[in-house]
Structures are given as C-alpha cells and as structure tokens.
Amino acid sequence: MTITDQNSSARDALLQSAREELIERGHASVSLRAVARRAGLSHAAPAHFFGDRAGMLTAVATVGFDELGRTLAAATRDASASGQSALDCLGLAYVEFGLAQPALMDLMFRRSELVTDDPAFVAAQRTALGYLRDAVSAMGPADSEEWSLVSWAVVHGLVSLTREGALTRVAETHATDPAGLARHLVAVYGAGVTAISAQHT
Structure with a gap:
C-alpha cells in the first residue's frame, strides 16, 4: 500500500469514527481524541487530516x-x-x-x-x-x-x-x-x- 493509500485509508477511518461518535453521542460530544481512539490512530491524526x-x-x-x-x-x-x-x-x-x-x-x-x-x-x-x-x-x-x-x-x-x-x-x-x-x-x-x-x- 502506498503512502497515499495509507493516508486515504486513515482519513476514511477517521470520518467513519467521527460519524459513529456523532450518532452515538451527538455533535456536541464529538472530540478529536475520542475519534482517534475509536479509529485506532494516534491522537494527532485528526488534526493532521482536518486541522481542528x-x-x-x-x-x-x-x-x-x-x-x-x-x-x-x-x-x-x-x-x-x-x-x-x-x-x-x-x-x-x-x-x-x-x-x-x-x-x-x-x-x-x-x-x-x-x-x-x-x-x-x-x-x-x-x-x-x-x-x-x-x-x-x-x-x-x-x-x-x-x-x-x-x-x-x-x-x-x-x-x-x-x-x-x-x-x-x-x-x-x-x-x-x-x-x-x-x-x-x-x-x-x-x-x-x-x-x-x-x-x-
């Protein structure tokens, strides 16, 4: 898998995790840390892909x-x-x-x-x-x-x-x-x- 593919896969995983957090907890409770943890990625990953x-x-x-x-x-x-x-x-x-x-x-x-x-x-x-x-x-x-x-x-x-x-x-x-x-x-x-x-x- 290329670096581009890895980045795309990680970003997709974060989006899916963010959506799951949204459904389960509501928009106000979605956090970068919780999304990263659910996706199995580093705490810095969401900020890397989305800024904030x-x-x-x-x-x-x-x-x-x-x-x-x-x-x-x-x-x-x-x-x-x-x-x-x-x-x-x-x-x-x-x-x-x-x-x-x-x-x-x-x-x-x-x-x-x-x-x-x-x-x-x-x-x-x-x-x-x-x-x-x-x-x-x-x-x-x-x-x-x-x-x-x-x-x-x-x-x-x-x-x-x-x-x-x-x-x-x-x-x-x-x-x-x-x-x-x-x-x-x-x-x-x-x-x-x-x-x-x-x-x-």
Missing part, C-alpha cells in the same frame, strides 16, 4: 451532503422513469433521508459547528439542494428561485417537526404515524405547487 474539530465535523457534513445529493439524484431518475412528479419524489427522498439520518442531518445544517465557507462543503451543499431547485424550475412557476427555497424549507421543516414529535401533537389525522403524515404533507405541498404552476403556463 470544526474541520473534521465539516468533512463529515460534506460527506452527508454528498450522500443526500446521490439520494436526490436517484429520486430524480426514478421520477423520470415512472412519470411521477419530480418534486414529490424529491420531497419524499429528502424527508426519508432526514428521518433515517437524524444526527447527520442535524450536523449538516449546524453552522456553529462547521467551517461553512469550506469549498468542498459549499459545493456538496449546492449540488444536493440544486436538485430541488431544478425540479421547481422545470415546473415553470413565477419566481422559481423563491419557490425552490420555500420547497426546501417545507421538506426540511417536515423532517424537524416529525423528529420532534410536533406534527402528531397537533394533527387530527395520522396521529400514530408521524412519518406517514410527513409523506402525506409532501404530496399535499407538491399538488399545491403544481396547481400554482399550471396557472402561470
């Missing part, structure tokens, strides 16, 4: 956005193949990703923990969220940029409200199925945007 704790968490969040981007890309392809609404498919994929990866999703948008101007992080975030923007733009509503931001806010808000149990506390339907309610509301929202778009075509 914020750099390490930013790398984890960047991987999260890469994964979200691949999830949304697959949803876009599925919508195209099935003839379903791209916005519906993307919204469902976003909600399901957020509910399946709560700790990671929380970190991905926690600015206080991240180096938010890191180029790789910025690129991964823009790529992932760009799928929602493109889906809304393709529908042709007026002010599509604003509608894409609203669409993102809706699906992200559904993830947060579902995780916190807030939806089922106030909803009269789906009271015992918060994830089902979130999926239903994605469809309701998509139908609304479709209707608005149709008025402008």
